Amino acid sequence: MTPRQIVEEWVKRFNTGDAALIADLYDENAINHxxxxxxxxxxxxxxxxxxAEFEAAEMVCIPEIIHEAGDVAILEWRDPIGLRGCGFFTVKNDLIVFQRGYWDKLSFLKLHNLPLE
Incomplete structure (x- = not known):
């Protein structure tokens, strides 16, 4: 599968709220930052x-665009309540080996009525 296809599958699994299902897309030694x-x-x-995150809040990922460059796919996303973010996924051998995400944590906590940390 291409990095784009992996990220498309990641979105589907993320939206199920099943942590085990989404974790299967990651390499044994993956890093998620x-x-x-x-x-x-x-x-x-x-x-x-x-x-823990799925238990704390109902989250939905709506892809805005997915870019692919070599072994990296970039996901620009939004959710139904107004949060936006971007994720970078490095894929090797059909598994995510590194993921980095950018989003506004303060807005997330406020939108989900969670305690400010």
């Missing part, structure tokens, strides 16, 4: 991160 928090290393830790 959402710039608003510390990097998460390893598939199991990434699965735990998604499980």
């Amino acid at each position: 959402q710039i608003t928090q510390d990097a998460v290393e390893g598939r199991n830790s990434i699965q735990a991160m998604f499980a």
Whole structure:
């Protein structure tokens, strides 16, 4: 699968809210670094991160555009309540090995009525 296809599948799985399903797209030693928090290393830790996030808030990813360049796909997204962001996915051997995400954490917390950290 191309990086774009992996990201398209990632969006489908993300929108199910199933942490185990989405974690299967990551390499065993993948790193997920959402710039608003510390990097998460390893598939199991990434699965735990998604499980906690899916439990805390109902999240929906609506792709605006997906760009692909070599082994990297870039996802510009929005959600139904007004949050916007961008994710960069490096894919090797049909698995995500590195992901970096940019989004406004303060807006996320306020829009989901979560405590400000």
